[in-house]
Amino acid sequence: MTKKTFISLLYVLVCTVCFGQEFVHPGMLHTTSDLEFMKAKILAGEEPWKEAWDQLKASEISSLHYKPTPFKVVDNGPYNQPDNGGKEFVRDGAAAYTMALQWYVERNEAYAEKAIEIFNAWANTLESVVNHNRQLKVGTAGIKYLNAAEIIKYTYKGWSDKDRRAFEDMVINIWYPVITDWTPRYNGNWDAANGQTIMCIGIFLDRRNIFEKACKQLTDGDSNGSIKNYFYENGQCQESGRDQQHVQMGLAFLACAAEIAWNQKIDLYGAFDNRLYKGFEYTAKYMSGEEVPHIQYITWFGKPVYGPEISPKQREKICPAWERAYHHYHDRKGMDMPYTYKMIQKSRPEGTVNQSFMPWASLTSADFPAQ
Template identity: 35%
Template sequence: MFRSRGSGKLTVLVLAVLLAASGPPASATPEPAAPPTFTHPGVQVSRPQLDFIRGKVNAGAQPWRGAYDQLSSSPYNSLSRTPKPRAVVECGPYSKPNIGCTDEREDAIAAYTLALSWYLTQDARYADKAIAIMDAWSATIRDHTNSNAPLQTAWAGASWTKAAEIIRYTYSGWAGAGRFGTMLREVYLPKVIGGHATSNGNWELTMMEASLGIAVFLEDRSAYDRAVAKYRTRVPAFVYLPGDGALPKAPPGSGIDTRDEIVRYWQGQSTFVEGLTQETCRDFTHTGYGIASIAAFAETTRIQGQDLYPEIGDRLRTALGFQARYELGEAAPSWLCGGTIHRGLGPVTEIGFNHLNTRLGITMPNTQRLTEDRRPAGTNNLFVAWQTLTHAQNPN
């Protein structure tokens, strides 16, 4: 098919380029992704990052001190908090019914909040309260049910693992860590590790964020590898780049493969531009959930020595920039969502912006303006919390 001229190097080069563009054959087994040795604490925040934050807070430097004051005054940071565990958490569409859904998510965020307070203040009362919350749930919960069970499990699981990593590896008083790990393995991991290909993209992205966090806490290499493999296909199916072709990539296993099906899955949007997401025309809030999990997942892999940022960086950068542009108030043109968008991106930009701008020096004017204007970023009361405190200008 290809004729060589001269030394034949051109033929080899052409073949190499074509093979690289097509990717591995569908039957190829993904290479192991898990690190030979896990880093702890290592879910979204590392010890060097925590030390950086503590130094800035103690020095009264901004924006960290303001972000810490925000966390410190939050109800999630209360030493009098009483956890509300349930054996079965039942969550229907949009958490209707809501039988323990809000309680679980908010207790998990509280555990993470208190874990951060422990490390930053070295006041053992905060660690002990985080432990009391985690122990209450690990002694009680047995299942999540109803249609939103996978998403609810992911939301809570993402926060539980951040809290558990900090407490287990920076505090010596947690006798129940083993039981908590059993809870993650038996109640949470089975609900999230398989993904949910036919749902909107924020589901599977948050499910993979939770799966990765659980894998790190349990040092489960198989779960880590599965989460990375799913993430590598799900991010390209959530954020469009022109190199994808005329149409966005479809989530593997979804059965979405015709133009009409893809347009319908992308909320009726038929014009595809750089940085558009699968949920942009649904609303920016759910789009923000997906962006948050993309960044959090990559941040954890970076801490674990793998660093998937180079692989997904262009998608993260353009998704942040595209959404920020309209979140800041620019009117939507008629080709975008029929000219009507629903803003409300949420406190989700700090982690991605920090990596791309602080660490790599990439200029991101819209994302920078949005991020700085809305500092300190608090919590969305689901699974995102305190990103200004943990990741603003954090080089570690």
């Protein structure tokens, strides 16, 4: 056993000791202190929060006139063919999250009630999520609804027990079965998406077994989406040879998972010698126009994928993926992230450019960069 392998295994063991503790609530992407920090910056009119808040308020998914569009069956196939309800499912989740943030900042009950209206619409309608992309739909939409629901549940007294139980039933009986078996041989962004939502399900339902399963799978599980497997030691990503948008998805989903774990006293950010940090800097360096070392990726089950060259596809497409990791590694840990900071200068404020990503990351995760 090499020294690095021993240290990595020891790290996982230390994290495991933290399992079994009581959940922090609210405690997914945002704790109470996070929300209060964001609120104070918005009310003070400070940047970059003011610009990010203005962007949120100008969005169509922030309006109290917004109407959810629930489907009985969400049927989403490869390359979104067909797409019956998939777009609406994800968009309504983003809208519910946006309403919850507005409720917290402005304390206008109409926003909390609008979030509940969206929860109820889907909880009382949805029967199944089917077809090839079903895991991606639940993985990318679920985290949005659940973060909204966590805020509403613990900060607003008007969500009735009946309505909350209906939402919980949908989560555990319709969503969870879709993603519980993971997609370990697919591209890594799939399980990264699954994992972030499974973690949220565990927290929201106070199901420690579900949360722990997700943490362990995303750390060193047999999956292309685990931190151990998604990155080589130099930061090269499993999908670097595919295209840079999908790489940014994997990075963003894993950063969400790491932030959720962090708020529950588990440090996935530091797993395998800060492997996630290396993935962000490697990708940001390449997207900044510089060259990076690259070899053909071999999956955890021994399959070569893509080719020996890093993919230039979507090299200039900056997605809203960067704020959360920068805040942790740079602001909390004092680690230099020069290339990631370059990406933030181009992506800020991070809004709803792509439905797959959590919206409003500049608003909820930005801090003053100590440059």
